[in-house]
Amino acid sequence: MNAPIGAPDTAAPALVQLLDHLDEGVLLCDDAGTVLYRNPAAARRLPAVTVGGPMPDGLNGRRVELGAGQVAWYLHQTSERADDHAAFLAATARRVGGMLNADRVCRATVELAVSSLAGAALLVLPTRRGRARCWHAAGSAPVRQDQVALASLPAAVRDTLDGNPVAQPFLWxxxxxxxxxxxxxxxxxxxxxxxxxxxxxxxxxxxADVTLLEDFAARIGAALEAAQLYAAQSRVAATLQESLLPEPPAPVTGLTWGTAYRPARSTMHIGGDFYGAHPIAGGAMFFLGDVSGKGVDAAVLTGQVRHSLRALRRVEDDPQRLLHVLNDMLLEGLSDGRFATMVLGTAQPRPSGGIRLTLAGGGHLPPLVLRADGTVETVALRGMLVGVIDEPVFGRHTLHLAPGETCLLFTDGVTEARGGHRGAEMYGLRRLTTALAGCATMPAPALAERVEQLAMDWLGGREHDDIAVLAVRAEPVRTSPRHLHSVHQSATVHRSATVTVS
Incomplete structure (x- = not known):
């Protein structure tokens, strides 16, 4: 037998041995149609064909040009054999077809190969920087995983990874x-x-069968491609979700923030509720709201609204006028027909203590104020939806928080949480106000988490809408002890000096 193209003559005995063990019939012929080699499977199927004789007419098989005047014929299987192969390929498709994890597909590939197809199997999956991950097993041994340098693999394997599209024999x-x-x-x-x-x-x-090997590889390729595509899409989704998540409010001297956020669909990590706070001259701009719709579309719009407010605060710091600018942007196509409800405000800490809040309302639930004496007030703030009509009317209200007092903003996921004895009663504003009466001394972060927990306890594990909470608390003015110590020391030194002189 002549060695296949690209293999040295010394490799011919090993390649003959390899072909002799195939269950698939293989004929090697030259351009003149003379048979150069036939393996035992071909001899059993075509007993009249002899080495050195003419190639028979009407061969039922796959013809492969090897170059240098040689042609290989891989004879098609008998119907019984074909049925076995079809059953194996169907089992392969069932095994790996539903897998969306590339590592699991690779492991299953080796397990299937050594159980029904080959004596030993190795799957090489390139990674980065000239490295590859390998899954391998021989006989009944369990599948193992290793890492190798691509340069350490035989040339035939590297050629295959570089683009060789067909199966080829080689010696390791x-x-x-x-x-x-x-x-x-x-x-x-x-x-x-x-x-x-x-x-x-x-x-x-x-x-035993090169054709079966290639068909098997095709099934595995489809499963591996689906798993890799799913992984890539998951990475993109995770990155986008991360960019859409609410950002922690920026710290501002004289006040503290408290936040809580729970989307309706926990697997998405994002929803239609939003909040945020950014520094402005003399204090901070803050907002909390909700957009129409649910799921990905709502989450995308919340991200657009938040990013728009971040940019607009640099050119407009009046909450009411800022809502009008945002309304125009939503009507011009940012929302694609969707709208938002929102409370937008500015917080300006006073030198003497406390915070001056200026609030604008765009169709959202009015905030609550927790006074220092434990009373809970509802802010008289109304307004129309944002992004519905050209000339909406947005409410405006100004109030003062004394040190230790808190303004609480929340979405309807809190008040419209359905639970109770029958599981259909809304939590409501009255229950929330009553529960907050004993929370006046709570720090802002603890208060926001308390409101979220009240809603979740009322739900009792049932489905819920998106929940967002934002608390703004005025902190007491602290006099610097270092300054007092300095004044005290100066006075002491002066008195001591006076006594010494006298």
């Missing part, structure tokens, strides 16, 4: 623990193809 010089203990194992390598080209390479020994 010096042997490898991946494929058992043979000193120089004869193997086949086949690409695992994805849309962009080879995604991996599968190496097997003692293969």
């Amino acid at each position: 010089p010096g042997g490898t623990p991946f494929l058992g203990s043979e000193a120089t194992p004869a193997a086949w390598v086949v690409p695992i193809l994805a849309a962009g080209g080879p995604a991996a390479a599968l190496v097997v020994t003692e293969i």
Whole structure:
């Protein structure tokens, strides 16, 4: 037998041995149609064909040009054999078709190969910087995973990963623990193809049917491509979700923030409720609101609203006028027909203590104020929806928080939480006001978490709407003890000096 193109003549005996163990019939012919080699499977199927004789007419098989005047014919299987192969390929599709994890697909590939297809199997999945992850097993041994340098792999494997589209036989010089203990194992390598080209390479020994190997690789390629696509989409979704999550309010001297956020769909981590706070001259601008709709569309709009407010605060710091600018932006196509409800305000700490709040209302629930004596007041703030009509009327209200007092903003996910004895009664503003009466001394972060917990306790594990809470608390004015100590020391030194002189 002449060695296949690209293989040295010394490799011919090993390649003959490899082909002799195939259950698939293989004929090697030259351009003149003379048979150069036939393996035992071909001899059983075509007993009249002899080496040196003419190639028979009407061969039922796959023709592969090897170059240098040689042609290989892989004879099609008998119907019984084809049924077995079809059953194996169907089982492969069922096993890996639903897997959306690339590592699990690779492990299952090796398990399937060594159980029904080959004596040993190695799957090579390139990573970065010239490295690759490998899953391998031989015989009944369990599948193991390792990392290797691509440069350490045989040229045939590297060629396959670089784009060689067909299965090819080769010898692994010096042997490898991946494929058992043979000193120089004869193997086949086949690409695992994805849309962009080879995604991996599968190496097997003692293969019985090259056609089956390629069909098997095609099934694995589809499953691996789906898993990698899912992983890529998951990374994109996670990155986008991270960018849409509410940001912690910026710290401002004289006040503290408290926040709580719980989207309706916990697997998304984002929803239609939003809040935020950004520094402005003399204090901070803050907001809390809700957009129409749910899920991804609502989350995208909340991100657009938050980013718009971050930019607009640099050119407009009056809450009422700022709502009108945002309304115009929503009507011009930012919202694609959706609208928002919102409370937008500014907080200006006073030198003498406390905070001056200026609030604008855009169709949202009015805030609550927790006074220092434990009373809870509802802010008289009304207004129209943001992003519905050209000339809306937005409410405006100014109030003062004394040190230790808090203004609480919340979405309807709190008051419209359904629970109770029958599971259909809303939590309501009255229950919330009553529960807050004993929370006047709570720090802002604890108060926000308390409101969220009240709603979740009322729900009792039932489905709920998005929940967002923002608390603004005026902190007491603290006189610097270092300054007092300095004045005291100066007075002491002066008195001591006076006594000494006298």
